[in-house]
Amino acid sequence: MYVYDEFDRTFLSERVADFRDQVARRLSGELNEEEFKPLRLMNGVYLQLHAYMLRVCIPYGTLSSHQMRALASVARRYDRGYGHFTTRQNIQFNWIKLAELPDAMDELAAAGIHGIQTSGNCIRNTTTDPWAGATPEEIEDPRLYAEVIRQWSTLHPEFTYLPRKFKIAITAAKHDRAAIRVHDIGLRLHRRGAETGFEVIVGGGLGRTPFVGKTIRDFLPKQHLLSYLEAILRVYNSGGRRDNIYKARIKIQVHEVGTEEFARRVEEEWAQIRDGALLLDEAAFDQIRDRFVTPAFEPLDDAPDALAEALKNPDFARWHANSVGPHKVAGHAIVTVSLKPVGKPPGDATAEQMDGIADLADAFAYGEIRVAHEQNLTLPHVRQKDLPELWRRLDALGLATPNVGLISDIIACPGLDYCSLANARSIPLAQRLTERFADPDRIADIGRMHINISGCINACGHHHVGHIGILGVEKKEQEFYQVTLGGKGNHKTKLGELIGPAVSEDEVVDVVERIVDTYLDLRAGPSETFIAAVQRLGLEPFKERAYAAR
Amino acid sequence: MTSPLQQKLKITGPTAITANRLADGVVVWLTPQRTWSEAIADAAIATTSDEVHALLASAQADELEAVGAYPARVAVEDGKARPANLRERIRVDGPTVAFGSAA
Structure with a gap:
C-alpha cells in the first residue's frame, strides 16, 4: 500500500471543501448548470438515469481494508447499500444525492480516496495488474510507476483539457492482466540486460472505433518515463482532433497520421525535454518506494498439510482450482474473489460484503485488496494454510462462486x-x-x-x-x-x-x-x-x- | 434506446417533458402548472411541436429545480401519461434488476 503524505491529505481535504462550496452555490442558484457541470464532472459526479452517480478512483486498483470500510460506509449512509466495481478498477455509487455528496466525499477523503479525474478530458486513473507486487511473473512491482504517473498527472496544468479522456495502463508481467493494448497508452515493464524500461504502446482503445495499440518504442529506460509520457501527451494535445468528439481520442490521431509519423513526432518532442525536470533518478523512485508499505511475509512452506487436507473437499478444490494463483513468496497465494454470483449483477458488492472483505483482508491478507478490471476483487497476499478458512468465510458472504475465468465470470x-x-x-x-x-x-x-x-x-x-x-x-x-x-x-x-x-x-x-x-x-x-x-x-x-x- | 441527449428534437406523438431533480437526481415530469412532479401521470402532455417547444422552454428556464430537461414520447391512457419505451419505463420504475441486498 502507498501511504499518502501530508501534501496529499491536505489537497484532498481542500478539494472537498471547494466542492462543498460549489454544491452550495449550485443549489442556491448562484451557479447555473452550465457552470456547475464541469465542476462536478472533475470530481467524478455524473447525472445518470435515476440519480447522481459518484465514480471513486481506486489508484491502480489498490485498496486497504480501511479504505474498503470507507466505501462500505458511503454505500450504507449515502447510497442504497451497495457499489459497483468497474472495468477501470474504480467503484461507482448509483444513488447519491447532490446535497449529500460533499459529506460522502469528506468520508472518502479521510480514508485517502476521491473522485478526482474519474471524469472529464484529463488523464484518468492509471490501471495495472491486480496481481502486482504478488505474482512471481513480474520483474518489478508496476504500482511504483503507476504512483509516479499518478503524482505527475494529478491536476497537470497542461493536460487538464485534452481533446478527450486519456487512459494509461501498465503491467510488469508476461501475462497481461491490465489490457494494456486497448488503452491510450500501454506500458509494459521489461528488462534489457541489467536495465529496466518500458515498451511504449499508443493508440489502443475500444468504443465506437476500436484499435489495438501500436508499439512506438520497444525500450524506454525507466528514468525517462515521465518525459516520454509528457511528449506523447503534448503531441496528442496539440494535434488531436477537437472538432468531433467521436474522433478525438489519441487512437484516431495515431491511425490518421500513421504509427511511424506519430512516433517521429513524439521522439522529436521528447528530444527537447528528455533530460529536463522530468528526468527521474533513483532518489525520486526511492522516495516513492519508501511510502509503499510491503507486508512482512512470514517464511512458510508451499502446499501445507492443512491445504492438502482441505483439497479433499471437492467444493473447496473446485474453488481453489480457479480462484487461487501462485505467489512470489513461498507458502502464500493470490486469491481472486468472484463478484459474479449466479443471477446477480456483475461487479456489485453490498456494504456488508465490502466490510466482510475488509475483515478477511485484515485476517488473512495483510489488509490489502485489489480491484481487477474483470470486476472481481483480489486478495493479493494470502497464506496458503489460511485458504480453507478464507474460502468458508467468503462462502458465508456469498463471495465464493467458483467461476473465476469461466463462462459465468462475465x-x-x-x-x-x-x-x-x-x-x-x-x-x-x-x-x-x-x-x-x-x-x-x-x-x-x-x-x-x-x-x-x-x-x-x-x-x-x-x-x-x-x-x-x-x-x-x-x-x-x-x-x-x-x-x-x-x-x-x-x-x-x-x-x-x-x-x-x-x-x-x-x-x-x-x-x-x-x-x-x-x-x-x-x-x-x-x-x-x-x-x-x-x-x-x-x-x-x-x-x-x-x-x-x- | 438511443439516449435523448443524442437525438434531434422530433415529435412523433404524445410527448411530456422530463428531467432530473437538481438536489437528488430523482426523475421528475413537468406538469401543466409548470411545476415538477415525481409522477409521470401528472405530466403535461403535448401533441404538437409548438406545444413541446413551449413546455421545453419553460422547463429549461428553470435553473433551480430540475436539470437536463428533454421531451420524452409517452403513451396516454385515460388522459394520463405513461412510459412509451423501455428507457422511460426504467426511469419511472427503476432498474429492471434487483440490486444491493435485494439482489
Whole structure:
C-alpha cells in the first residue's frame, strides 16, 4: 500500500471543501448548470438515469481494508447499500444525492480516496495488474510507476483539457492482466540486460472505433518515463482532433497520421525535454518506494498439510482450482474473489460484503485488496494454510462462486438499467447467462471463457475483447444484441469479429449457448480452449450453428 | 434506446417533458402548472411541436429545480401519461434488476 503524505491529505481535504462550496452555490442558484457541470464532472459526479452517480478512483486498483470500510460506509449512509466495481478498477455509487455528496466525499477523503479525474478530458486513473507486487511473473512491482504517473498527472496544468479522456495502463508481467493494448497508452515493464524500461504502446482503445495499440518504442529506460509520457501527451494535445468528439481520442490521431509519423513526432518532442525536470533518478523512485508499505511475509512452506487436507473437499478444490494463483513468496497465494454470483449483477458488492472483505483482508491478507478490471476483487497476499478458512468465510458472504475465468465470470457495464448513454440492458442479460451456465461441472468442462457485454457502442463492458462479445443496440425501441467472437484482451490482444445480424433479447442467450455447444462438439479435445478453437476453426461453424434455429 | 441527449428534437406523438431533480437526481415530469412532479401521470402532455417547444422552454428556464430537461414520447391512457419505451419505463420504475441486498 502507498501511504499518502501530508501534501496529499491536505489537497484532498481542500478539494472537498471547494466542492462543498460549489454544491452550495449550485443549489442556491448562484451557479447555473452550465457552470456547475464541469465542476462536478472533475470530481467524478455524473447525472445518470435515476440519480447522481459518484465514480471513486481506486489508484491502480489498490485498496486497504480501511479504505474498503470507507466505501462500505458511503454505500450504507449515502447510497442504497451497495457499489459497483468497474472495468477501470474504480467503484461507482448509483444513488447519491447532490446535497449529500460533499459529506460522502469528506468520508472518502479521510480514508485517502476521491473522485478526482474519474471524469472529464484529463488523464484518468492509471490501471495495472491486480496481481502486482504478488505474482512471481513480474520483474518489478508496476504500482511504483503507476504512483509516479499518478503524482505527475494529478491536476497537470497542461493536460487538464485534452481533446478527450486519456487512459494509461501498465503491467510488469508476461501475462497481461491490465489490457494494456486497448488503452491510450500501454506500458509494459521489461528488462534489457541489467536495465529496466518500458515498451511504449499508443493508440489502443475500444468504443465506437476500436484499435489495438501500436508499439512506438520497444525500450524506454525507466528514468525517462515521465518525459516520454509528457511528449506523447503534448503531441496528442496539440494535434488531436477537437472538432468531433467521436474522433478525438489519441487512437484516431495515431491511425490518421500513421504509427511511424506519430512516433517521429513524439521522439522529436521528447528530444527537447528528455533530460529536463522530468528526468527521474533513483532518489525520486526511492522516495516513492519508501511510502509503499510491503507486508512482512512470514517464511512458510508451499502446499501445507492443512491445504492438502482441505483439497479433499471437492467444493473447496473446485474453488481453489480457479480462484487461487501462485505467489512470489513461498507458502502464500493470490486469491481472486468472484463478484459474479449466479443471477446477480456483475461487479456489485453490498456494504456488508465490502466490510466482510475488509475483515478477511485484515485476517488473512495483510489488509490489502485489489480491484481487477474483470470486476472481481483480489486478495493479493494470502497464506496458503489460511485458504480453507478464507474460502468458508467468503462462502458465508456469498463471495465464493467458483467461476473465476469461466463462462459465468462475465464483464458487463451498467447498461440501460443505470446509464444515460446506454441503448440496451447489460445486467439482466449477464444474469440470464449465468443462470443458463450455472452448473459448475458444465462450466468447468467449457473451461476458460470470457463473455463481455456492453450496453452501447461506448464499450464500457469491453465487448470487443471478449471471447464472446455482446453489444446492445436499439432497433425501433427494442433491444437487440450483436455478437462477436474471437476477441481477447491479454498480451495477444485481438478484436472480436461480428458473426452476423443482431439478435433479439429473447434469442441472445440461446445464441450464446449454441456457440458454446459448437465449441464443445468441435474442439480438438478438452485441452483446446474456446478461443483456440475459434482461431483454428474460424467463424463459419459458429455462425452457422448460432443462426441455425432462427 | 438511443439516449435523448443524442437525438434531434422530433415529435412523433404524445410527448411530456422530463428531467432530473437538481438536489437528488430523482426523475421528475413537468406538469401543466409548470411545476415538477415525481409522477409521470401528472405530466403535461403535448401533441404538437409548438406545444413541446413551449413546455421545453419553460422547463429549461428553470435553473433551480430540475436539470437536463428533454421531451420524452409517452403513451396516454385515460388522459394520463405513461412510459412509451423501455428507457422511460426504467426511469419511472427503476432498474429492471434487483440490486444491493435485494439482489
